[in-house]
Amino acid sequence: MVRAVIFGASGLLGRRAMRAFDDVSVTGTVFSRTGAGLVPVDATSADDVRGVLDRLRPDVVVNCVGERRPEVWASAPERAQRRNVEAARLIAEGARRHGARLVHVSSDYVFDGAAPPYRPNSVPNPLNAYGRWKLHAEEAVRAACPDAAILRLPVLYGPAEYAAETNLTQIGAQMSAGECIELDDVCVRYPTHADEAAEVCRRLAGALLQGQRLGSVNHWSAHEGFTKYQMAVLIARRFGLPAGRIRAGAADATSGDRPVDCRLDRDNLPAVFSWPPVRHRSFRAGFPPVVEPWLLATRPATS
Numbered sequence: 001m002v003r004a005v006i007f008g009a010s011g012l013l014g015r016r017a018m019r020a021f022d023d024v025s026v027t028g029t030v031f032s033r034t035g036a037g038l039v040p041v042d043a044t045s046a047d048d049v050r051g052v053l054d055r056l057r058p059d060v061v062v063n064c065v066g067e068r069r070p071e072v073w074a075s076a077p078e079r080a081q082r083r084n085v086e087a088a089r090l091i092a093e094g095a096r097r098h099g100a101r102l103v104h105v106s107s108d109y110v111f112d113g114a115a116p117p118y119r120p121n122s123v124p125n126p127l128n129a130y131g132r133w134k135l136h137a138e139e140a141v142r143a144a145c146p147d148a149a150i151l152r153l154p155v156l157y158g159p160a161e162y163a164a165e166t167n168l169t170q171i172g173a174q175m176s177a178g179e180c181i182e183l184d185d186v187c188v189r190y191p192t193h194a195d196e197a198a199e200v201c202r203r204l205a206g207a208l209l210q211g212q213r214l215g216s217v218n219h220w221s222a223h224e225g226f227t228k229y230q231m232a233v234l235i236a237r238r239f240g241l242p243a244g245r246i247r248a249g250a251a252d253a254t255s256g257d258r259p260v261d262c263r264l265d266r267d268n269l270p271a272v273f274s275w276p277p278v279r280h281r282s283f284r285a286g287f288p289p290v291v292e293p294w295l296l297a298t299r300p301a302t303s
């Protein structure tokens with residue numbers, strides 16, 4: 001049976017990837033949590049990465065490790081840099097050493113947002129530390145494991161373990177608490193369901209294992225674009241929350257370090273995927289069950 005290791009299995013995408021790879025022998029790595037099919041690994045430790053790969057000897061590796069929280073970029077930049085760059089290098093080196101196929105997850109933030117849509121061969125120009133780290137990680141992966149498939153994704157949403165895990169659930173929690181909030185109405189995001197992104201990871205891994213030729217960089221994204229303000233308006237309408245407490249602003253855009261529109265051109269991927277096609281999840285249909293648990297009336301007591 002095919003053996004897979006998913007690094008970063010406790011994160012939003014990693015959790016869904018564990019489900020997407022349920023047809024193979026899959027093991028997920030986590031930094032400190034425990035659970036079925038999960039092993040503790042510090043992905044920034046060469047010894048830890050080497051140890052788990054030597055023991056499991058996977059056929060395919062998926063790297064979902066990364067630090068995307070802006071507050072960590074500011075408060076602990078060295079730690080964030082290690083989780084985004086050093087971990088990518090170590091995992092790529094380990095995958096190549098064991099002859100495993102590698103899917104490395106990257107971000108649309110490698111682009112400046114000035115000239116969308118961006119194709120896989122578009123020239124990156126990141127505006128902030130996160131984007132620079134993700135670009136450096138891509139470079140490290142290509143150097144260490146030239147046959148890896150790099151998958152750039154936009155902002156993801158899906159079942160969250162805490163409200164701040166996604167922009168969407170954080171906005172919902174703020175609105176349900178009755179806060180008056182100002183949200184950016186300039187920068188466009190393309191929120192993509194984590195289940196859809198996880199399925200793409202699984203398809204990429206399958207294509208690599210079958211010897212299909214893939215580009216070194218691949219893009220996947222939902223087609224629908226929304227600003228944070230527009231997402232909040234949809235939440236208000238769906239759940240009967242007071243839309244008057246939401247104000248349209250331009251905070252993200254005026255900061256100068258957030259791209260205005262990083263829409264990814266994903267036309268290269270469907271051609272390499274076998275039938276059936278990857279299921280596209282509409283944001284308008286997909287956001288209500290994700291947001292609802294974080295509204296005050298139904299929020300879990302442990303939140």
